[in-house]
Amino acid sequence: xxxxxxxxxxxxxxxxxxxxxxxxxxxxxxxxxxxxxxxxxxxxxxxxxxxxxxxxxxxxxxxxxxxxxxxxxxxxxxxxxxxxxxxxxxxxxxxxxxxxxxxxxxxxxxxxxxxxxxxxxxxxxxxxxxxxxxxxxxxxxxxxxxxxxxxxxxxxxxxxxxxxxxxxxxxxxxxxxxxxxxxxxxxxxxxxxxxxxxxxxxxxxxxxxxxxxxxxxxxxxxxxxxxxxxxxxxxxxxxxxxxxxxxxxxxxxxxxxxxx
Numbered sequence: 521x522x523x524x525x526x527x528x529x530x531x532x533x534x535x536x537x538x539x540x541x542x543x544x545x546x547x548x549x550x551x552x553x554x555x556x557x558x559x560x561x562x563x564x565x566x567x568x569x570x571x572x573x574x575x576x577x578x579x580x581x582x583x584x585x586x587x588x589x590x591x592x593x594x595x596x597x598x599x600x601x602x603x604x605x606x607x608x609x610x611x612x613x614x615x616x617x618x619x620x621x622x623x624x625x626x627x628x629x630x631x632x633x634x635x636x637x638x639x640x641x642x643x644x645x646x647x648x649x650x651x652x653x654x655x656x657x658x659x660x661x662x663x664x665x666x667x668x669x670x671x672x673x674x675x676x677x678x679x680x681x682x683x684x685x686x687x688x689x690x691x692x693x694x695x696x697x698x699x700x701x702x703x704x705x706x707x708x709x710x711x712x713x714x715x716x717x718x719x720x721x722x723x724x725x726x727x728x729x730x731x732x733x734x735x736x737x738x739x740x741x742x743x744x745x746x747x748x749x750x751x752x753x754x755x756x757x758x759x760x761x762x763x764x765x766x767x768x769x770x771x772x773x774x775x776x777x778x779x780x
Contacts, residue, residue, distance in 0.1 A: 521673075521677075521725075521728055521729060521732055521776065521780055522569045522572050522573055522576075523569060523780070524677075524689075524725060524780060525565045525566075525568055525569045525572075525677065525689060526549075526562055526565040526566045526569060528565070528677075528689040528690060528692075528693050529553075529558075529561050529562045529565045529689065530548050530549050530552055530553065530562065531548075531552075531693055531697075532689075532692055532693045532696045532697075533552040533553050533554070533558050533561075533562075534548060534551070534552035535693075535696040535697050535699070535700040536552075536558075536696055536700075537552055537554050537558075538700060540554065549562060564619070565689070567615070567619075568616070568619060568621060568676075570612070571612035571613075571615045571616050571619075571621075572612070572616065572621070572669070572672060574605075574608045574609045574611075574612035575609050575612050575613055575616065575631050575665065575668075575669065576669060577605050577608070577609060578605060578606060578609035578631055578634055578635045578638060578665070579634065579662070579665055579666070579669075579739075581602050581605050581606075581635075581638050581642075582634055582635075582637070582638040582641070582658075582662070583739070585597075585602075585638055585641040585642050586641070589641065589651060593647060594646065594647060595641050595642050595646065596642065597642040602638055602639050602642045603639050605635070605638075606632075606635030606636065606638060606639050607635070609631050609632075609634075609635050610628075610631055610632040610635055612631075613627065613628040613631035613632065614628055616628075616672075621672050621676060622668055622672075623668075623671070626664060627664050627665070627667075627668040630660070630661040630663075630664035630665050630668070631661075631665055631668075633658075633661040634658060634661040634662060634665055637654065637657070637658045637661070640654070641654075652749070655743075655746055655747040656747050656748070658743075658747070659743060659744055659747035659748075662739070662740060662743045662744075663740050663743075663744065666736040666737070666739055666740040667736075667740070669736055670733045670736045670737065673729050673732060673733050674729075674733060675688060676688055676689065677689050677690060677729055678690060678726055678729045678730065679691055679693075679694055679722060679723070679725075679726040690722060690725060690726055690729075693722065694719075694722060697715075697718055697719070697722070701714070701715040701718070721779060724778065724779040725779050725780075727775065727778075727779075728775060728776050728777070728778060728779050728780065731772045731775035731776045732772075732776050734772060735769055735772045735773075735776065738768050738769055738772075739769070742764075
């Protein structure tokens with residue numbers, strides 16, 4: 521889905537520049553992005569995508585560590601990659617704050633804190649007996665990171681027909697596409713078919729984005745349930761408590777991926 525950030529910019533420019541496009545079998549980003557402003561928009565979308573993926577990777581690594589604790593009683597990272605992911609995520613969070621994608625310094629701190637805790641969980645000697653205490657400390661960071669990712673998707677990517685002036689990627693794409701196909705109803709069948717296909721795909725991308733936001737909400741609530749349990753967590757209880765949320769997330773995966 522995040523790879524669709526720059527792809528949406530390209531599709532928008534393809535509609536805007538259809539009369540002047542070079543159709544000499546060039547990739548779309550070369551044929552459609554024809555001036556410095558459009559190139560800057562595309563470059564920015566690619567940078568945002570990379571930074572968002574780095575922040576998301578911290579969240580993925582963290583839950584991978586919890587999964588290992590649940591299954592084996594310890595988490596291992598023999599390559600030391602988690603430290604690099606934590607550092608990249610922290611830097612990317614700062615970049616997203618500078619570009620306005622993250623809205624507060626607290627969100628940047630949450631990414632850094634979660635990365636630090638994730639590395640700690642992967643460290644030698646870390647065991648489940650430390651988890652009950654530490655989950656409570658990590659819960660605030662998990663909540664802020666999942667909320668931040670959800671906010672980015674909802675405000676900067678999703679299509680919202682009730683807020684047509686919102687400058688999200690799919691809103692901007694829908695506006696440009698409507699301009700390009702404004703005569704579709706009176707046009708030949710081929711143009712109407714093309715409009716139906718394009719608009720259907722945009723709505724499907726929007727549905728996938730909504731499913732991703734729903735998955736983030738489930739992750740947040742599932743972690744909070746673990747963190748607020750009054751009893752000492754053990755491997756078996758972690759696995760049992762995570763299972764309902766794992767099952768519900770698994771059901772969302774096909775909905776997120778169906779159009780990408």
